[in-house]
Amino acid sequence: MSRAFTVRVPCSSANIGPGFDVVGLALSIFLELKVRIDPSASGVEQNCKIVNVGEGAADLPTLADENLITRTALYVLKCHDISSFPATTFVTITNPIPLGRGLGSSGAAVVAGVMLGNAVGQLGLSKDRMMDYCLMIERHPDNVTAAMMGGFVGSYLRELDPVDMERKEIPLSEVLPEPAGGIDTGLQPPKPPYGIGHHIKFGWAKEVKAIAIIPNYELSTASSRSVLPKTYGAKDLIFNLQRLAVLTTALTRSPPDAELIYQAMQDKVHQPYRKTLIPGLTEILASVTPKSHPGLLGICLSGAGPTILALATHNFDAIAEEIVGRFKKEGVECAWKVLEPAYDGAEYIEE
Structure with missing residues (x-):
């Protein structure tokens, strides 16, 4: 069946003075994905057609295994034994968040990718569980927690048991394999432990x-x-x-x-x-x-x-x-x- 949905993720500011790597604030510039799944369409490479609009659009990848958002979505899908996007998935990525300026553009992309994977795979993951996937990719929780949860938040990564610790520092290439690795690369990526990070929302006047x-x-x-x-x-x-x-x-x-x-x-x-x-x-x-x-x-x-x-x-x-x-x-x-x-x-x- 055809489906259409939107994913919106705010930018974020981390640190807020003394809170280095501890606090983050979600702010009102939104990365937006417009997604349409149309089974009647055909001939689209990797079942996913990407259009980039906005900041850095001309330089951002349009292949599913190269774009950070769709690579992240594929990681989430593969963790659930789903090897690709549904045929055919159209994703328009509109990004007004300035790149490389300290406003959490990469954190927003990771959160958007996890949300996208959850949505296209109809996985039913909670925000807390989706945070585990975010933290497998982005080890600093402040931006991604603010972007996912919203508001002014404090966060930390918990100390994991020895078995999970073996997985905690998995190289990024094993989670989001480089596209040159071939079609089978990353088909069984490491699933995140439960509850990698914890957070609390503070008030805001x-x-x-x-x-x-x-x-x-x-x-x-x-x-x-x-x-x-x-x-x-x-x-x-x-x-x-x-x-x-x-x-x-x-x-x-x-x-x-x-x-x-x-x-x-x-x-x-x-x-x-x-x-x-x-x-x-x-x-x-x-x-x-x-x-x-x-x-x-x-x-x-x-x-x-x-x-x-x-x-x-x-x-x-x-x-x-x-x-x-x-x-x-x-x-x-x-x-x-x-x-x-x-x-x-x-x-x-x-x-």
């Missing part, structure tokens, strides 16, 4: 919006992680833990306490080390404050960067233009958007 200031260049997560130290001193870790303990409650309070939130969003674990990769970062984080710009609550690097995230209740234009202007002095052009939390996370909509 209704007045608080997020301004994303998005520089016009990409910064890979690998590059951004490469500048971080291998070990940290107790003083810096305690600094971040103290602020994170305050921040997760401070952002729930209405009206928000700007001074409390601003100080609670300070960080000594990742932002100071990434300043060499993002022109003007130190000055921006230090000089745009609630006193200089009323309405501002806090400011931080979004994920691995280079996007800057400013939480605010009003005065959005002035706050954004100040940060855009500071980037411009460094020769960097930026776009900016005011975003709302995406409370529902990833959605499946039957048509």
Whole structure:
């Protein structure tokens, strides 16, 4: 039978100041898959025709075993003894999430792929179980948890028993095999253990919006992680833990306490080390404050960067233009958007 449905997945911002690899926030830019399954169609390679629209569309793969979204879907299907997409599956991927900017574009793609596999295979997986599949591919839970579950979330990977630990660090190539491996590659991929990750949703004051200031260049997560130290001193870790303990409650309070939130969003674990990769970062984080710009609550690097995230209740234009202007002095052009939390996370909509 013919079927049609839509999958929508929000972008996300990770870290939110002191919460390095711990917290994530789903935001209102949505990756969207329009999917149609038409058994009467024929002659489509791998039973799946992909059309890419939006950010990076010209450079994204259109073969099912090369595109991250459909490769992820195939992994989920193969874990359930389904070797391919139903004939014939048409997928239009519309992506407005900037690539390589610290807004969780790859995390959204992984979540969309798991949702797609669940939907086309009619597997009936819960969101919690789908998270296990996401975490087999994306080992950092902050972005994928926010994108799947929605809202402002804290997450962690649990310590697994020895048998599961053998599978925990399976190379990505075994989960999402490279397409050059041939038609049989990855036909029996490793299934994820149950409950790899756990999360909790925090509250969020209704007045608080997020301004994303998005520089016009990409910064890979690998590059951004490469500048971080291998070990940290107790003083810096305690600094971040103290602020994170305050921040997760401070952002729930209405009206928000700007001074409390601003100080609670300070960080000594990742932002100071990434300043060499993002022109003007130190000055921006230090000089745009609630006193200089009323309405501002806090400011931080979004994920691995280079996007800057400013939480605010009003005065959005002035706050954004100040940060855009500071980037411009460094020769960097930026776009900016005011975003709302995406409370529902990833959605499946039957048509």
